[in-house]
Amino acid sequence: MKAIDQDLLLLKNEDDTRALGLRIAEALESGDVVALIGDLGTGKTALTKYIAEGLGVAEEIISPTFTIVKEYRSGRLPLYHFDVYRLGSGEELLDIGAEEMLDGDGVCVIEWADIVADVLPEDALAIRLEYAANEGERTAEFL
DSSP: OOOOOOSEEEEOSHHHHHHHHHHHHHHOOTTOEEEEEEOTTSSHHHHHHHHHHHHTOOSOOOOOTTTSEEEEOSSSSOEEEEEOTTOOSHHHHHHTTHHHHHTSSSEEEEETGGGGGGGSOTTOEEEEEEEOSSTTOEEEEEO
Protein backbone atom coordinates (compact mmCIF):
# COMPACT_ATOMS: atom_id res chain seq x y z
CA MET A 1 0.00 0.00 0.00
CA LYS A 2 1.17 3.47 -0.78
CA ALA A 3 1.76 5.83 2.14
CA ILE A 4 -1.32 7.31 3.78
CA ASP A 5 -1.54 9.72 6.69
CA GLN A 6 -2.16 7.61 9.75
CA ASP A 7 -3.60 9.44 12.70
CA LEU A 8 -6.90 10.16 14.41
CA LEU A 9 -9.35 11.92 12.12
CA LEU A 10 -12.62 13.63 12.98
CA LEU A 11 -15.30 12.83 10.42
CA LYS A 12 -17.82 15.62 10.90
CA ASN A 13 -20.11 14.61 8.07
CA GLU A 14 -20.57 12.42 5.02
CA ASP A 15 -18.22 14.62 2.98
CA ASP A 16 -15.39 13.90 5.43
CA THR A 17 -16.10 10.17 5.23
CA ARG A 18 -16.10 10.36 1.44
CA ALA A 19 -12.79 12.26 1.40
CA LEU A 20 -11.20 9.63 3.65
CA GLY A 21 -12.54 6.77 1.51
CA LEU A 22 -11.24 8.35 -1.67
CA ARG A 23 -7.83 8.96 -0.07
CA ILE A 24 -7.61 5.35 1.07
CA ALA A 25 -8.65 4.08 -2.38
CA GLU A 26 -5.95 6.13 -4.04
CA ALA A 27 -3.32 4.40 -1.89
CA LEU A 28 -4.63 0.85 -2.38
CA GLU A 29 -2.77 -1.71 -4.44
CA SER A 30 -3.48 -5.29 -5.41
CA GLY A 31 -3.39 -7.56 -2.37
CA ASP A 32 -4.16 -4.86 0.21
CA VAL A 33 -6.53 -5.51 3.11
CA VAL A 34 -8.50 -2.79 4.90
CA ALA A 35 -9.73 -3.96 8.32
CA LEU A 36 -12.64 -1.87 9.64
CA ILE A 37 -13.48 -2.07 13.33
CA GLY A 38 -16.36 -0.31 15.04
CA ASP A 39 -19.77 -0.59 16.59
CA LEU A 40 -23.01 -0.75 14.63
CA GLY A 41 -23.67 2.54 12.88
CA THR A 42 -20.16 3.98 13.08
CA GLY A 43 -19.77 4.19 9.31
CA LYS A 44 -18.01 1.01 8.21
CA THR A 45 -20.27 0.47 5.20
CA ALA A 46 -20.28 4.17 4.32
CA LEU A 47 -16.47 4.23 4.31
CA THR A 48 -16.44 1.06 2.20
CA LYS A 49 -18.82 2.72 -0.26
CA TYR A 50 -16.40 5.62 -0.72
CA ILE A 51 -13.38 3.36 -0.99
CA ALA A 52 -15.28 1.55 -3.77
CA GLU A 53 -16.07 4.88 -5.43
CA GLY A 54 -12.40 5.77 -5.35
CA LEU A 55 -11.57 2.45 -6.98
CA GLY A 56 -14.08 3.18 -9.74
CA VAL A 57 -16.61 0.52 -8.73
CA ALA A 58 -19.85 1.18 -10.61
CA GLU A 59 -22.22 -1.01 -8.60
CA GLU A 60 -24.10 0.10 -5.49
CA ILE A 61 -22.31 -0.97 -2.32
CA ILE A 62 -24.42 -2.60 0.37
CA SER A 63 -23.23 -4.53 3.38
CA PRO A 64 -23.07 -8.27 2.64
CA THR A 65 -24.35 -9.18 6.11
CA PHE A 66 -26.08 -12.39 5.02
CA THR A 67 -23.78 -13.45 2.20
CA ILE A 68 -20.57 -12.58 4.14
CA VAL A 69 -18.76 -11.36 0.99
CA LYS A 70 -19.66 -9.43 -2.14
CA GLU A 71 -17.31 -9.17 -5.10
CA TYR A 72 -17.08 -6.14 -7.39
CA ARG A 73 -14.97 -6.20 -10.55
CA SER A 74 -15.88 -2.93 -12.28
CA GLY A 75 -13.13 -0.81 -10.68
CA ARG A 76 -9.39 -0.48 -11.28
CA LEU A 77 -8.91 -3.40 -8.85
CA PRO A 78 -11.33 -6.14 -7.83
CA LEU A 79 -13.00 -5.31 -4.51
CA TYR A 80 -13.96 -8.03 -2.05
CA HIS A 81 -16.29 -6.54 0.57
CA PHE A 82 -16.70 -8.69 3.67
CA ASP A 83 -19.12 -8.32 6.57
CA VAL A 84 -17.98 -10.93 9.09
CA TYR A 85 -20.38 -9.95 11.88
CA ARG A 86 -22.05 -13.37 11.78
CA LEU A 87 -18.78 -15.31 11.96
CA GLY A 88 -17.28 -16.53 15.19
CA SER A 89 -13.61 -16.69 14.26
CA GLY A 90 -10.94 -16.24 11.65
CA GLU A 91 -11.05 -19.97 11.00
CA GLU A 92 -14.66 -19.62 9.84
CA LEU A 93 -13.56 -16.91 7.41
CA LEU A 94 -10.97 -19.25 5.93
CA ASP A 95 -13.55 -22.04 5.77
CA ILE A 96 -15.64 -20.00 3.31
CA GLY A 97 -12.68 -19.63 0.96
CA ALA A 98 -11.58 -16.12 1.90
CA GLU A 99 -7.90 -17.02 1.74
CA GLU A 100 -8.01 -16.84 -2.07
CA MET A 101 -9.36 -13.30 -1.84
CA LEU A 102 -7.00 -12.22 0.95
CA ASP A 103 -4.05 -13.40 -1.14
CA GLY A 104 -5.64 -12.47 -4.46
CA ASP A 105 -5.47 -9.85 -7.15
CA GLY A 106 -7.79 -7.33 -5.54
CA VAL A 107 -8.47 -5.36 -2.41
CA CYS A 108 -10.33 -6.73 0.61
CA VAL A 109 -12.37 -4.45 2.86
CA ILE A 110 -13.52 -6.30 5.96
CA GLU A 111 -16.20 -4.94 8.29
CA TRP A 112 -16.07 -6.19 11.91
CA ALA A 113 -12.46 -7.20 11.26
CA ASP A 114 -11.68 -7.60 14.95
CA ILE A 115 -13.63 -10.89 14.85
CA VAL A 116 -11.21 -12.38 12.30
CA ALA A 117 -8.04 -10.45 13.19
CA ASP A 118 -6.10 -13.65 13.85
CA VAL A 119 -6.10 -14.56 10.13
CA LEU A 120 -5.58 -11.13 8.61
CA PRO A 121 -2.20 -10.10 7.20
CA GLU A 122 0.04 -8.16 9.59
CA ASP A 123 0.23 -5.28 7.13
CA ALA A 124 -3.56 -4.83 6.90
CA LEU A 125 -4.68 -1.22 7.20
CA ALA A 126 -6.74 -1.32 10.40
CA ILE A 127 -9.12 1.54 11.07
CA ARG A 128 -11.28 1.92 14.18
CA LEU A 129 -14.44 3.97 13.66
CA GLU A 130 -16.16 5.36 16.75
CA TYR A 131 -18.86 7.82 17.68
CA ALA A 132 -17.50 11.28 18.47
CA ALA A 133 -18.74 13.72 21.11
CA ASN A 134 -21.07 15.62 18.76
CA GLU A 135 -24.08 13.82 17.31
CA GLY A 136 -23.49 12.68 13.73
CA GLU A 137 -19.70 12.87 14.02
CA ARG A 138 -17.33 9.92 14.00
CA THR A 139 -13.64 9.42 14.54
CA ALA A 140 -11.39 7.25 12.39
CA GLU A 141 -8.27 5.98 14.13
CA PHE A 142 -5.55 4.25 12.14
CA LEU A 143 -4.25 1.38 14.27
